[in-house]
Every structure is written in C-alpha cells, then in structure tokens.
C-alpha cells in the first residue's frame with residue numbers, strides 16, 4: 001500500500017474550494033480510514049487544518065501527540081467513565097451525544113453537542129433539547145453538529161428534513177458554530193455547509209457512499225507482485241471450488257495478494273488487476289494470500305512484475321462497487337494488513 005499524503009492535502013483543498021465560507025475539518029477516525037492517522041494528520045495540519053475528528057479518545061490522543069497543542073481534536077463517540085481523564089490529559093474535545101454523557105462530562109471543559117436529526121444512531125433527540133439546555137448549565141457548546149443519513153443522494157428528501165430539524169434545533173444554541181455535512185453532504189449545496197464541514201472519505205479519494213467524485217485525487221495505491229505465470233489449457237479450472245473454467249487456452253498470473261491482506265473475498269470472479277494498461281480479470285476465488293488473474297496476450301506479465309489493484313487505473317469507488325460494499329470498508333479492511341509506504345509528505 002502506497003499512501004500519497006500530498007493527495008490527501010489536495011483533496012482537503014478541494015473541500016475548501018467547495019465550501020469557501022466554512023472551516024474544513026479532517027475526519028481521521030479508524031487510523032484515517034486505514035491510511036495512517038498520524039502522517040495524514042501531520043500533512044493536513046501543515047496544510048492548515050485546525051480541526052480534527054476521531055471516533056475514540058485513544059485515537060485522538062495519538063493524533064494529539066503527533067500534532068502537539070493547537071489543533072482542536074473532537075471525539076465523536078463522546079466520553080465514557082473510563083476515558084474522561086484522558087480527554088483532560090490530551091486536551092480533547094468530546095462530542096456529547098446523550099444526556100448521560102452531558103452529565104458525565106459535567107461541564108469540565110469545552111464540548112460539542114450532537115443533535116440527532118433522523119439518523120437515530122448517536123445524538124440528543126429533539127424531545128430532549130430542553131433538558132439538554134438545562135443539563136449544559138448554560139455553558140454554550142463549542143460546536144453543534146448533526147449527521148446526514150442520505151447525503152450522497154443529493155435529491156433524497158431526508159436531506160431537506162434533516163437540514164430543517166438541524167437549523168431549528170441549533171437556534172437554541174445561538175453562540176455555537178454549526179456543522180452538518182460530511183464528504184457527500186458538502187456537495188449538496190451551500191445551505192449544508194454552515195460553519196464547519198467534516199469530510200472523511202473524500203480526503204482519501206472517494207466520493208462517499210455509492211458515489212464517485214472524479215475531482216478527487218487518488219490517495220491509496222495497492223500493488224502486488226506476480227509470483228508465477230502459467231499457460232493453461234481449455235477446460236482447466238482455477239483455485240478453491242474450481243469456480244472458473246478456462247473456455248480456451250489461457251495465460252494466467254498468480255499474484256501475492258489475498259483476503260488476509262484486506263483484498264476482499266467478495267471480489268472473487270469480479271475484481272481485476274491492471275497490467276500493461278488493461279484490466280486483467282480475477283479468475284475464480286480470492287485465496288488468503290493469492291489471487292489469479294487472466295494475463296492472456298499480456299507481454300508484461302512475468303514473475304516479479306507489480307500489478308495494480310487499487311489506484312488511478314483501479315479506482316476505489318469502482319472496486320468497492322464490484323465488491324458489493326462501500327469505499328469505507330475497502331479502505332478500512334486494508335488497514336494494518338499491508339505494508340504502508342508513504343509518498344509525498
């Protein structure tokens with residue numbers, strides 16, 4: 001895995017252009033979607049990012065150590081009894097998601113407030129807002145935020161409904177900066193930008209759930225070497241389950257990449273590698289450490305040659321859709337399983 005941290009910065013700048021009146025945060029949860037939260041945060045902070053989001057306080061503490069004091073680091077999951085102290089030590093800003101978390105935090109420092117507007121996942125429900133204001137003891141939140149359920153479907157009626165609910169609820173906290181949009185939501189239009197947008201997957205080159213955005217730079221490349229090239233007769237079968245039968249004489253390459261590396265098994269018979277400027281289909285099942293591709297009439301196919309499985313010629317959103325999943329899962333499945341090599345920054 002090669003990660004282009006320069007591309008991540010370019011994508012951050014894309015959101016700056018997209019939402020010129022808002023601040024642009026960087027969501028670096030789950031180790032920056034598997035790309036490395038420390039190098040990603042460092043590159044983004046150097047480019048001017050001042051606000052970061054993680055899911056957990058442990059992730060946030062690592063980012064704090066890498067960035068030093070200054071940038072604001074929000075913890076989306078909010079505090080638990082076990083990590084209230086860590087929030088203080090690492091100067092983290094929790095997002096309070098429930099009355100219980102407000103009580104636990106007990107106004108001991110700046111905190112954001114998540115208002116649920118229809119996702120029903122995290123956040124204060126609309127019926128709890130009066131109690132919330134009382135529980136906050138008149139301390140104004142550092143941020144009021146909500147999250148869109150259907151942001152990548154620009155015309156989905158949920159967007160307008162959530163926008164209205166969010167705008168209404170936020171009037172109760174007139175001093176607090178407001179944030180609603182993540183990657184996809186930022187593209188719906190300026191009404192959704194408010195004071196801060198929170199792109200995550202867009203920084204890493206994907207348009208978001210079921211979406212593609214060709215304006216974004218490729219941040220992740222996965223390449224793997226050919227171990228063996230074979231000439232196979234018509235009627236021969238390939239790999240576990242013998243799920244593919246050669247319809248004619250074929251040349252095939254066995255490549256050192258498998259689901260143990262994070263290359264999803266659901267890409268069996270559906271994914272492809274890129275070699276010699278063409279897509280080379282996967283034949284049969286993806287194994288734990290190996291995959292077989294069709295390299296018939298491909299002069300470049302030799303033991304040791306690298307094949308691209310994710311990158312400019314094998315776009316993340318395309319691979320995700322062939323795997324029947326989202327770019328988020330493709331990225332985080334690679335996390336930690338393959339060797340990372342940074343390029344540019």
Ligand SMILES: *Cc1c(COP(=O)(O)O)cnc(C)c1O
Nearest residue numbers: 027147182183198199200201202
């Ligand atoms: C993960 C997350 C984001 C970032 O979402 P992307 O779709 O990756 O841009 C923003 N806000 C919240 C609350 C999140 O959970």
